[in-house]
Amino acid sequence: MSDKVSHIRENIVLYGALLANVGIAIAKFVAAALTGSSSMLSEGVHSLVDSGNQILLLYGQAKAARPSDAAHPFGYGRELYFWAFVVAILIFAVGAGVSIYEGWIHIARPEPLRDPTANYIVLGIAVALEGTSWAIAVRAFNGKRGSSSWWQSIRRSKDPAGFIVLFEDSAALVGLVFAGLGVWSSHRLGDARIDGIASIAIGLVLATVAVLLAREAKGLLIGESAEPDLVERVWHILDAQPGVTAVNHVRTIHTAPDAVFVAISAEFEDALPMGQAEMLIEGIEAQMKAAMPELTSIYIRPEKKEHAVCQLRPSGRNAAVPAPDLSSA
Numbered sequence: 597m598s599d600k601v602s603h604i605r606e607n608i609v610l611y612g613a614l615l616a617n618v619g620i621a622i623a624k625f626v627a628a629a630l631t632g633s634s635s636m637l638s639e640g641v642h643s644l645v646d647s648g649n650q651i652l653l654l655y656g657q658a659k660a661a662r663p664s665d666a667a668h669p670f671g672y673g674r675e676l677y678f679w680a681f682v683v684a685i686l687i688f689a690v691g692a693g694v695s696i697y698e699g700w701i702h703i704a705r706p707e708p709l710r711d712p713t714a715n716y717i718v719l720g721i722a723v724a725l726e727g728t729s730w731a732i733a734v735r736a737f738n739g740k741r742g743s744s745s746w747w748q749s750i751r752r753s754k755d756p757a758g759f760i761v762l763f764e765d766s767a768a769l770v771g772l773v774f775a776g777l778g779v780w781s782s783h784r785l786g787d788a789r790i791d792g793i794a795s796i797a798i799g800l801v802l803a804t805v806a807v808l809l810a811r812e813a814k815g816l817l818i819g820e821s822a823e824p825d826l827v828e829r830v831w832h833i834l835d836a837q838p839g840v841t842a843v844n845h846v847r848t849i850h851t852a853p854d855a856v857f858v859a860i861s862a863e864f865e866d867a868l869p870m871g872q873a874e875m876l877i878e879g880i881e882a883q884m885k886a887a888m889p890e891l892t893s894i895y896i897r898p899e900k901k902e903h904a905v906c907q908l909r910p911s912g913r914n915a916a917v918p919a920p921d922l923s924s925a
Contacts (some may be wrong), residue, residue: 609729609736610657613761614650616725617643617768620718627718631710634702635778635794636718638695642771642802643722645691646764649683653757656680660852670893673852674817680756681813687764688806692799699795706788715779723772730765737762752823755853756813767805771798822848822856824910826888830858831909833884839868839876844899845907857893858884863901873898 624640627633656679664671737749737758744752750759778794781787821827827846834843844861851857864873881894 609733609761610650610654610757612732613729613765614647614654616729617647617650620722620725621647623718623721627714630714631712631779632707633712633715633775633779634698634707634792635775635798636715638698638795638798639722639771639775641694641698642691642768642798645686646768649686649760649764652679652683652686653760657757670851670857671855673850673855676853677756677813677816680760681810681817683760684806684810684813687802687809692803692806695799695802696796697799699792699797699799702792702795703789706792709783709786709788712779712783716776719772719776719779723769726765726768726772729761730769733758733762733765750812753812754816754820754850756809756816759812760809763805763809767801770801774798774801816850819849822850822858822890826856826890828910829888830860830884830891833880833887834860834862837876837880839865839873841865842901843909844901844904846909847907851892854890855892856888856890858891858895860894860896861899861904862896863904864898 621640621643624636624643628637628640653676656676659679660671660673660676662672737746740749740753740758750762753759774794774797778791778797781794782790827848830846830848831843834840834846840862842863844863845859847859849857864876868876877896880896884891884894
């Protein structure tokens with residue numbers, strides 16, 4: 597029971613956004629039907645797509661939590677990254693595509709203006725709900741980003757659920773502003789085509805967000821390394837081992853938002869007996885896992901420095917040394 601409660605607390609951003617978007621989508625579609633507003637219809641599609649996205653992310657998190665097996669020895673953590681990429685495609689294809697299409701249709705064949713009161717009521721409710729969801733997402737994201745800037749934190753984040761909701765809610769608030777301006781301007785100036793222009797503007801906002809999300813999701817999907825400070829901590833532990841004479845490289849990759857695989861190449865003392873070397877490696881692994889629980893898989897390869905492809909240490913204290921050309925050997 598406690599695990600279930602903990603899971604819900606961790607995903608409060610997703611659950612909050614999902615509930616808000618479902619209610620907002622229904623209200624926007626009703627308002628669009630009553631007033632014939634293109635921008636309100638686009639906003640309804642936007643909220644509907646966002647609702648589907650939250651469901652996909654929750655589904656991806658559930659699938660990613662499955663334990664490792666013979667077919668996937670490093671687990672299923674990257675499945676979340678796959679669904680994050682699908683979310684970006686949906687925002688672009690459905691959200692942006694429908695909004696731009698509807699805007700173009702209403703510019704080419706503008707409908708007669710109707711009483712906009714329902715639009716203003718729905719927009720006011722939507723701003724309140726989206727603003728609440730956005731505030732929850734910002735608070736959760738700020739709790740993780742530390743002293744880094746927003747953009748740096750997004751680029752470094754290995755958990756797409758947090759920044760996707762943040763992007764979606766930000767785009768939703770911008771879209772609501774465009775929708776409100778479109779409805780007001782079209783009635784103020786007596787030109788229904790302005791509402792269609794607002795719909796296209798909403799579509800362009802969604803397309804921009806989708807491209808940014810796809811870029812971040814792609815990096816996670818193909819594999820990103822751990823943060824430099826974690827690599828530096830690994831290197832520091834290795835430096836402190838009396839039997840290790842040189843560290844050639846420390847390579848990492850995220851297999852899930854909170855799981856890292858690390859591959860280490862190090863040179864050991866030549867006089868070190870095999871049994872003692874095995875105990876030393878086991879001790880290093882235990883020490884690393886105790887200090888950094890996110891290191892779920894550790895591989896340490898004994899290798900002579902002159903035979904290894906050396907890597908520059910994050911702190912810059914180790915010079916990169918290329919591996920020798922052995923093709924003529």
